[in-house]
Amino acid sequence: MSQTIVVKIGTSSLTQPETGKLSLSTIATLVETLSQLRQKGNRVILVSSGAVGVGCGCLGLTERPKAIALKQAVAAVGQGKLMRVYDDLFTTLQQPIAQVLLTRSDLVQRSRYLNVYNTFKELLGLGVIPIVNENDTVAIDELKFGDNDTLSGLVASLVEADWLFLLTDVDRLYSADPRFVPDARPISLVSDIKELTRSQVKTGAQGSQWGTGGMVTKISAARIATAAGVRTVITEGKYPRNIEKILQGESIGTHFEPRPETTSARKRWIAYGLVPSGKLYLDAGAVRAISTGGKSLLAAGIAEVEGEFDTQEAVLLSDRDGNEIARGLVNYNSVELQKIQGFRSGDIREILGYEGAETVIHRDNLVLI
The missing domain is CATH 2.30.130.10 (PUA domain)
Incomplete structure (x- = not known):
């Protein structure tokens, strides 16, 4: 059965942690996986971070810039290089792609929100894989998504996807950060995000030195997506083929069950699209x-x-x-x-x-x- 699948990959999965340069083997496996999903009749959207990280690598910067103007300039350098890599790899597999750069203001106005929806609908109908990123080059601080986890949740909600995959640098959600707490408890299924919050899972706010996300933003993205009836999965970005295994029923990663009663598209726009x-x-x-x-x-x-x-x-x-x-x-x-x-x-x-x-x-x- 044909499904709509949104995949978000973070900077930590796309780049080498020491240098911030692209991890080409991971990207190639991701491209192959998504192309195969498309060939099976699925509608696929990729939300890809990495523009600022790649820009830092191109320019020899040793850490992610904090000043807005510099960050926007670095993103402009990195976005072109990132898209060229994606285009070369997808073209090899004869899979057409499109670049979609969004700012929060594109979702604030109802007419523009609907226009974004119609653009995705047409691209998916043409068999294209849209590659989405925040338009860091022009976004102002007050109207930023802040991280691509939130953006992916909003995109999954907008297109009423069946699945949202959040590819990150850990294999699933834990009761504490497994990098620092050896006995952290793995969490395979979240039926109610409110209950997860009450259990005081120590999620950690920070991502890698090259990225902006963390587990908090992933849970926030899951909250947005599950409200729209989208099943959400956190899994390890180093192994993009896990996406296919999960779709086939394997118990990999942390699954967030969709809410049984979803809110209307307009109410989701009010709740999550507006600032x-x-x-x-x-x-x-x-x-x-x-x-x-x-x-x-x-x-x-x-x-x-x-x-x-x-x-x-x-x-x-x-x-x-x-x-x-x-x-x-x-x-x-x-x-x-x-x-x-x-x-x-x-x-x-x-x-x-x-x-x-x-x-x-x-x-x-x-x-x-």
Whole structure:
């Protein structure tokens, strides 16, 4: 049966740890694996890191640059070289590819979000393997994905993939970093990411010296993908053929089970595509009404307004302790909300001097996280 498969490979798997130069044997095996999956009728998307790492290797830099402008310049050098390597290898196997460079702003506007979706749909229909990366050369800090794990989760959600493979420098998720804790416990299956968080798995925030990811970002990507019904697997990037073995049923890596009830594409866009502009702290009654009652958010339930935002922008909703519970699109700007917070809907006209919406966030524009 034909499936849609998104594969993300990190810089640590693409490059040699000592030098940051490309590991050509790994890339060749990856290309061969993905081409074979395509030949079997599957739709395949590759999310590839490595542009900055490869650029560092080309320019003789001994560590990843921290300054934004330098990093963007290095990415511009590396992206061309990386794509040339991919093109040479895929062309040898007569597999067409396309370069897709995205910034967060491509997903923030609903029209552009749908346009990205349509582009992927057409490329996959043509039998092309899109190779996706963040457009580091132009992305600004406020509108960055930050890492390609998050980007791959969003792409898998966008195209409603069947599988997301996160190829990294360890063979699976562990209860602690196995490089430093010899008795770290391997985790083969995660049925509920919330339970995983509660068990306080020590994931480590940092990736390799050449990359930006870490296990935290991979779990975040899994959260995004599984919400869209995408089965997600963390496995070792040195062995790309594991992808085929996993598809055939072998128990390799850590599997994250997809959520049985997936949210709509529009609500996933609100939850993960948008960049929140502010935060609303809710009282216990509002948290309960939203979390268990499926209700809209009313002004009476808002305890505090944080940040500056306009009408129809995305905001975070949290309890009084700052724990995020939902995201949504507001019907009022931050100045208006500071005036009406804590008041009943019937008082809004008198406070603002005009008729406003009854709800601050309608339940159709509200997504539980």
